[in-house]
Amino acid sequence: MLATLSRLRSPRLLSPEIFLGYILGQEVRSKKVSLLSHSLPVSAAVRQKVIAGSRDVSSSCSLCAKVRGQPKKRELSEKKLTRCFVDHRRVKLMAGSGGRGVSSFHSEPRKEWGGPDGGNGGDGGSIIMKADKFVKSLAQVVPIYKGEDGQPGGSKNCYGKNGSSYYISVPVGTVVKEEGEALADLSEHGQEYLAVFGGIGGKGNRFFLSNENRAPMTATRGMLGQERVLQLELRTMAHAGLVGFPNAGKSSLLRAISNARPAVAAYPFTTLNPHVGIVNYRDHEQVAVADIPGIIRGAHLNRGLGISFLRHIERCRFLLYVLDLSSPEPWTQLVHLRYELDQYEPGLSLRPQVIIANKMDLPEAREKLETLKSHVSQRVIPVSALTGQNTEELILHLRELYDGYLQGEGSGEEKPKRW
Numbered sequence: 001m002l003a004t005l006s007r008l009r010s011p012r013l014l015s016p017e018i019f020l021g022y023i024l025g026q027e028v029r030s031k032k033v034s035l036l037s038h039s040l041p042v043s044a045a046v047r048q049k050v051i052a053g054s055r056d057v058s059s060s061c062s063l064c065a066k067v068r069g070q071p072k073k074r075e076l077s078e079k080k081l082t083r084c085f086v087d088h089r090r091v092k093l094m095a096g097s098g099g100r101g102v103s104s105f106h107s108e109p110r111k112e113w114g115g116p117d118g119g120n121g122g123d124g125g126s127i128i129m130k131a132d133k134f135v136k137s138l139a140q141v142v143p144i145y146k147g148e149d150g151q152p153g154g155s156k157n158c159y160g161k162n163g164s165s166y167y168i169s170v171p172v173g174t175v176v177k178e179e180g181e182a183l184a185d186l187s188e189h190g191q192e193y194l195a196v197f198g199g200i201g202g203k204g205n206r207f208f209l210s211n212e213n214r215a216p217m218t219a220t221r222g223m224l225g226q227e228r229v230l231q232l233e234l235r236t237m238a239h240a241g242l243v244g245f246p247n248a249g250k251s252s253l254l255r256a257i258s259n260a261r262p263a264v265a266a267y268p269f270t271t272l273n274p275h276v277g278i279v280n281y282r283d284h285e286q287v288a289v290a291d292i293p294g295i296i297r298g299a300h301l302n303r304g305l306g307i308s309f310l311r312h313i314e315r316c317r318f319l320l321y322v323l324d325l326s327s328p329e330p331w332t333q334l335v336h337l338r339y340e341l342d343q344y345e346p347g348l349s350l351r352p353q354v355i356i357a358n359k360m361d362l363p364e365a366r367e368k369l370e371t372l373k374s375h376v377s378q379r380v381i382p383v384s385a386l387t388g389q390n391t392e393e394l395i396l397h398l399r400e401l402y403d404g405y406l407q408g409e410g411s412g413e414e415k416p417k418r419w
């Protein structure tokens with residue numbers, strides 16, 4: 001190696017950097033450079049490169065390399081975000097069929113009339129819905145479920161294995177309906193509802209042995225499993241619902257107070273489906289807040305996005321009316337919102353509530369706040385979802401509403417439910 005060096009170095013045609021680059025390419029791949037101890041006039045930067053590691057040194061300029069910071073999390077589209085929270089599902093359930101029975105006769109040398117020994121088939125597996133407090137939405141429920149079939153019986157009186165039951169985990173508070181009629185309300189963790197029964201297994205010919213018939217040939221097929229189409233609905237969607245006109249800043253507010261990331265844009269009807277965000281408190285209590293698509297006048301007559309999300313509001317325990325204080329008369333928005341809610345279900349607008357005066361960072365909003373307060377009797381919380389101004393007051397008041405809701409539930413027969 002030293003011979004190579006002296007051969008290369010002697011003409012003194014190569015600059016130290018090129019010379020060292022050659023060495024790195026040819027020799028240093030296998031051995032670390034001890035050559036640096038040689039008294040070659042090598043610049044500090046090149047020396048540093050060599051010391052840095054045994055990897056091949058790139059000849060490209062380090063300044064041109066891409067800066068690799070933390071990979072940025074991509075914002076999800078409205079469609080993908082909506083997939084995360086599903087509050088109703090239609091499912092087709094098909095329980096497993098029973099296994100068939102077998103017709104066979106005992107066979108043994110020198111035993112002519114062994115008798116029937118065909119075993120029964122196993123029962124088909126049932127499908128059971130089970131409430132699970134760790135499941136928060138019906139997103140993982142698929143449209144079709146098929147239970148496990150029972151296995152057929154065998155000779156020598158062998159019975160077929162039963163199909164095992166299939167459990168579908170659903171959130172606590174799921175209502176099971178068939179053609180609009182409620183069949184079950186899974187309101188406790190671990191509560192089960194046997195939705196479809198598996199078919200009974202067929203009988204083997206041993207089953208038909210009697211004094212009249214000592215050699216039955218009959219064996220029956222297993223029964224088909226039950227089939228049903230059911231609707232699953234979440235009774236409580238969230239503790240609090242953000243109710244307001246399009247562009248009032250509901251999604252921005254949910255972003256400001258929770259971990260949810262609904263889409264925000266300066267055009268109406270950005271939100272097409274509800275999103276649920278969780279507000280976490282220091283004592284590990286959690287309050288679920290739903291961002292509900294904007295409501296316009298005539299929503300109860302199916303105008304705008306229609307009445308489908310008035311149904312979502314019905315399933316919130318308390319209401320957060322979000323008013324856009326940059327609009328000409330924000331108090332009229334409140335009148336219209338209440339009217340729409342009451343038209344959908346009388347008394348819906350009277351649920352425990354608070355009025356949120358949003359967009360307080362805008363100059364015109366400050367003038368209207370006092371007028372709004374004089375128009376309404378409820379508490380008004382001025383906030384700016386954009387800057388996060390005064391969102392603490394809202395979060396604290398949300399907790400007060402939640403505690404009031406828990407007390408109300410605790411006084412009744414039902415136990416309070418954690419989200």
Ligand SMILES: Nc1nc2c(ncn2[C@@H]2O[C@H](COP(=O)(O)OP(=O)(O)OP(=O)(O)O)[C@@H](O)[C@H]2O)c(=O)[nH]1
Pocket residue numbers: 244245246247248249250251252253263264265266267268269270271272292293294295358359360361362383384385386387
């Ligand atoms: N200046 C200001 N702009 C805001 C504030 N909150 C929301 N905005 C803006 O208002 C526009 C609408 O906000 P969104 O959060 O999408 O409103 P939304 O109520 O969810 O609207 P829909 O989903 O259409 O019902 C966006 O351009 C926001 O940037 C605020 O506090 N101050």
Ligand SMILES: [Mg+2]
Pocket residue numbers: 250251252262263264270271291
């Ligand atoms: Mg929105």
